[in-house]
Amino acid sequence: MLAQGLLMSKLSQSGACAISLAAVVLLASCAKGPDTTAAQAPSAPPAIRYASHIDAGGERPPGATFQDPKTGDPATIKAGETLFTAMNCDGCHGGGGSGWVGPSLADGRWRYGGSDAAVFTSIFYGRPKGMPAFGGKLGSDGVWTLVTYIKALPVAPDIATESWENH
Amino acid sequence: MPRSAPARRRCLQTLRMLAVPILAATTAALGASPPHTATPAASGAGEWRMPSRDYGATRYSPLAQIDAQNAPRLHPLWSFSTGVLGGHEGQPLVVGNTMYVVTPWPNVLYAFDLTQEGYPLRFKYRPAVSPNAIGVACCDSVNRGAFFADGRIVYNLLDGHTVAVDAASGRQLWITQIADVASGETTTMAPLVVKDRVIVGASGGEFGIYGWIKALDLKTGAVVWTAHNLGPDADMLIRPDTFKPPYDRGTDLGARTWAGESWKNGGGPVWGSISYDPDLDLIYYGTGNASPYNPEQRAGDNKWTSSVLARRPEDGSLVWAYQFTPHDSWDYDATGPMILADLTVNGHEVKALVHFDKNGFAYTLDRATGRLLVAAPFANVTWAKSVDLATGRPILDPSKQTGASKGNVKGICPSLEGGVSPASPAAYSPRTHLFYTSINNLCMDYAASQAGYVKGTPYMGANTPYMAGPGGKMGGFIAWDAATGRKVWEDAESYPSWSGTLVTAGNVAFYGTLDGWFKSVDARTGKLLSKFKVGSGVVGNPMTFRGPDGKQYVAVYAGIGGDWFLLAGDYRSDDPADVRLPADFIKDLARRTSQGGMVWIFGL
Numbered sequence: 001m002l003a004q005g006l007l008m009s010k011l012s013q014s015g016a017c018a019i020s021l022a023a024v025v026l027l028a029s030c031a032k033g034p035d036t037t038a039a040q041a042p043s044a045p046p047a048i049r050y051a052s053h054i055d056a057g058g059e060r061p062p063g064a065t066f067q068d069p070k071t072g073d074p075a076t077i078k079a080g081e082t083l084f085t086a087m088n089c090d091g092c093h094g095g096g097g098s099g100w101v102g103p104s105l106a107d108g109r110w111r112y113g114g115s116d117a118a119v120f121t122s123i124f125y126g127r128p129k130g131m132p133a134f135g136g137k138l139g140s141d142g143v144w145t146l147v148t149y150i151k152a153l154p155v156a157p158d159i160a161t162e163s164w165e166n167h
Numbered sequence: 168m169p170r171s172a173p174a175r176r177r178c179l180q181t182l183r184m185l186a187v188p189i190l191a192a193t194t195a196a197l198g199a200s201p202p203h204t205a206t207p208a209a210s211g212a213g214e215w216r217m218p219s220r221d222y223g224a225t226r227y228s229p230l231a232q233i234d235a236q237n238a239p240r241l242h243p244l245w246s247f248s249t250g251v252l253g254g255h256e257g258q259p260l261v262v263g264n265t266m267y268v269v270t271p272w273p274n275v276l277y278a279f280d281l282t283q284e285g286y287p288l289r290f291k292y293r294p295a296v297s298p299n300a301i302g303v304a305c306c307d308s309v310n311r312g313a314f315f316a317d318g319r320i321v322y323n324l325l326d327g328h329t330v331a332v333d334a335a336s337g338r339q340l341w342i343t344q345i346a347d348v349a350s351g352e353t354t355t356m357a358p359l360v361v362k363d364r365v366i367v368g369a370s371g372g373e374f375g376i377y378g379w380i381k382a383l384d385l386k387t388g389a390v391v392w393t394a395h396n397l398g399p400d401a402d403m404l405i406r407p408d409t410f411k412p413p414y415d416r417g418t419d420l421g422a423r424t425w426a427g428e429s430w431k432n433g434g435g436p437v438w439g440s441i442s443y444d445p446d447l448d449l450i451y452y453g454t455g456n457a458s459p460y461n462p463e464q465r466a467g468d469n470k471w472t473s474s475v476l477a478r479r480p481e482d483g484s485l486v487w488a489y490q491f492t493p494h495d496s497w498d499y500d501a502t503g504p505m506i507l508a509d510l511t512v513n514g515h516e517v518k519a520l521v522h523f524d525k526n527g528f529a530y531t532l533d534r535a536t537g538r539l540l541v542a543a544p545f546a547n548v549t550w551a552k553s554v555d556l557a558t559g560r561p562i563l564d565p566s567k568q569t570g571a572s573k574g575n576v577k578g579i580c581p582s583l584e585g586g587v588s589p590a591s592p593a594a595y596s597p598r599t600h601l602f603y604t605s606i607n608n609l610c611m612d613y614a615a616s617q618a619g620y621v622k623g624t625p626y627m628g629a630n631t632p633y634m635a636g637p638g639g640k641m642g643g644f645i646a647w648d649a650a651t652g653r654k655v656w657e658d659a660e661s662y663p664s665w666s667g668t669l670v671t672a673g674n675v676a677f678y679g680t681l682d683g684w685f686k687s688v689d690a691r692t693g694k695l696l697s698k699f700k701v702g703s704g705v706v707g708n709p710m711t712f713r714g715p716d717g718k719q720y721v722a723v724y725a726g727i728g729g730d731w732f733l734l735a736g737d738y739r740s741d742d743p744a745d746v747r748l749p750a751d752f753i754k755d756l757a758r759r760t761s762q763g764g765m766v767w768i769f770g771l
Binding site: 086087088089091092095098099100101102103104107109110111128129130131132137156158159160162164 | 298299300301302303304305306307348349373618619621623624625626627630733737742743744745746747748749755757758
């Protein structure tokens with residue numbers, strides 16, 4: 001049972017985000033399973049707008065760009081660090097999210113987008129190369145706590161160039 | 168994970184040897200598809216029909232056209248990009264005039280026509296395989312090879328399925344789900360076919376699986392039996408009066424040697440090879456590490472992880488088991504091959520089983536009983552002083568015992584990559600009576616911590632940084648006398664050695680290096696005979712065959728990966744979202760290799 005109410009209240013607490021009602025309904029509905037009306041509607045809008053996706057023109061499809069309500073909160077970051085280990089996130093993404101079987105979360109580069117909403121979605125619903133969906137285990141509160149921690153990780157210097165010559 | 172040792176039905180073998188030249192000539196003339204046979208074990212001298220070439224897992228070929236005199240003339244004749252970047256472990260098969268190659272995930276099967284110039288494809292088979300398995304496989308999306316039997320190519324898909332494909336047409340005959348990716352199980356090992364049984368197992372020692380081995384029906388793919396590698400006797404297919412382990416007595420050892428119910432997530436995967444002795448009618452395989460890595464969560468011996476198990480292929484009954492590393496506290500999987508060879512030990516002829524373990528010891532056992540005959544370190548070992556031949560148990564160094572309460576334990580050798588990786592199978596030559604294997608010279612610190620089980624996520628609890636072992640050379644290639652437990656010669660390598668081994672009747676041994684050299688050496692002396700840079704690090708296993716033109720060829724995969732997917736640092740080029748620093752113990756490997764799967768063929 002997912003904490004849909006919590007998810008919505010967190011979203012509304014965030015204040016900083018423009019969310020279409022349809023997007024919230026879809027996000028909540030998806031969490032319930034495939035039998036909900038919104039999920040079946042062929043014209044349902046995407047819940048998340050990915051800034052990195054290219055646009056075919058016309059009117060921009062509706063989509064949410066909501067933000068983490070606890071960004072930068074020290075207690076939440078601390079709780080997220082504990083959760084990151086307790087959920088074995090470090091087993092795939094490495095200690096401190098430095099990368100292992102799963103990609104680094106601390107290199108400033110993102111496979112599925114680095115916005116709060118995109119990171120939330122990755123954890124809540126999972127991703128296709130083996131990232132499990134933790135929404136059912138943690139609820140939206142727990143997932144937001146992880147987002148707060150991950151987004152607070154110090155980003156390593158970008159090593160776009162690796163040189164073996166002496167300069 | 169090496170394996171080798173022949174043990175064959177003599178009449179069939181003789182018959183086969185007589186039949187092969189005629190058969191080869193016929194198929195060559197017709198450009199025909201591979202012959203169907205009801206005898207899966209049968210293999211012509213010029214062919215390579217199963218992962219380790221023979222049931223004894225010797226990786227020895229009787230071909231001798233290429234020998235120590237002419238090997239310096241070896242050069243590449245053909246290459247093919249598989250289009251896949253994952254670690255290319257395993258080896259091609261050659262059946263009749265067709266070469267079969269299975270790639271890492273997405274597990275494409277290529278069939279090359281060796282009768283035509285450029286070896287065009289007869290077919291390509293692309294199974295529907297889930298990408299979820301990529302992230303659940305602990306150590307890259309590898310595949311360790313296919314098996315040819317009864318006109319079928321049988322192999323595992325990474326996402327927990329076994330498939331059988333018609334070797335002539337490429338048509339899928341059956342597909343069976345054997346493992347559950349959502350529970351942390353993936354399937355990287357190469358199956359073994361014995362009569363009408365396909366024997367398979369699953370990886371997942373890093374995910375707290377309840378390890379098992381299964382037999383499928385070769386005709387239909389239906390699961391015939393499932394035996395767990397730990398747990399109560401009923402789950403392990405331990406039947407009254409059939410189980411006679413050499414050193415242990417009692418019932419339910421697979422559960423009672425674990426604290427509480429810790430066996431239920433105790434690991435014991437099967438990700439190496441399986442061998443078979445037709446005379447004794449026993450299959451042999453090694454089990455992987457106990458879960459989690461923090462041993463204090465599972466007090467006891469943790470049987471039968473890090474062990475060799477001998478079973479009846481017909482019904483799975485366990486006949487004997489021997490544990491190399493009781494209460495594994497260092498991630499010492501025993502999934503490397505069990506090589507079957509007939510040796511003279513202390514003046515006695517012995518049907519032996521030889522195993523190079525991750526824990527750094529090479530073991531020679533009596534394969535009828537499981538009794539230990541010889542155990543000696545082939546790599547630098549600090550976790551144990553020796554192995555007691557009377558009890559079969561290692562004499563531990565208590566200062567190297569790990570656990571969450573012990574903090575960071577330093578200077579453990581070998582590292583958990585193993586004195587040799589189980590992914591790097593050894594070879595045995597009945598001509599030199601020597602075994603050949605890649606080795607690693609790495610040590611580690613081991614800081615264990617409490618681990619919590621969450622389904623489908625890593626269940627580990629240890630931080631284990633590596634460093635080079637004594638001397639600073641991180642790898643090598645050795646010849647080993649398993650009758651005496653003595654190293655005969657060694658060629659040092661700068662990087663850890665991760666390829667399998669081939670040895671031939673021409674007294675040439677073959678292996679590859681992580682920095683991308685494919686080498687041949689004199690099997691008697693270790694003298695380098697040839698080397699060629701194949702474009703990516705070699706973690707696959709060389710094999711040899713006789714082509715339709717009657718000439719001997721040697722094939723090997725290039726394509727660094729496996730654990731080196733994790734350890735080599737920034738050697739990727741295909742994912743701009745995954746950029747990382749080089750591993751601190753091997754800073755410059757990424758200078759010498761990048762990813763990329765290639766099949767190479769060499770000849771004179």
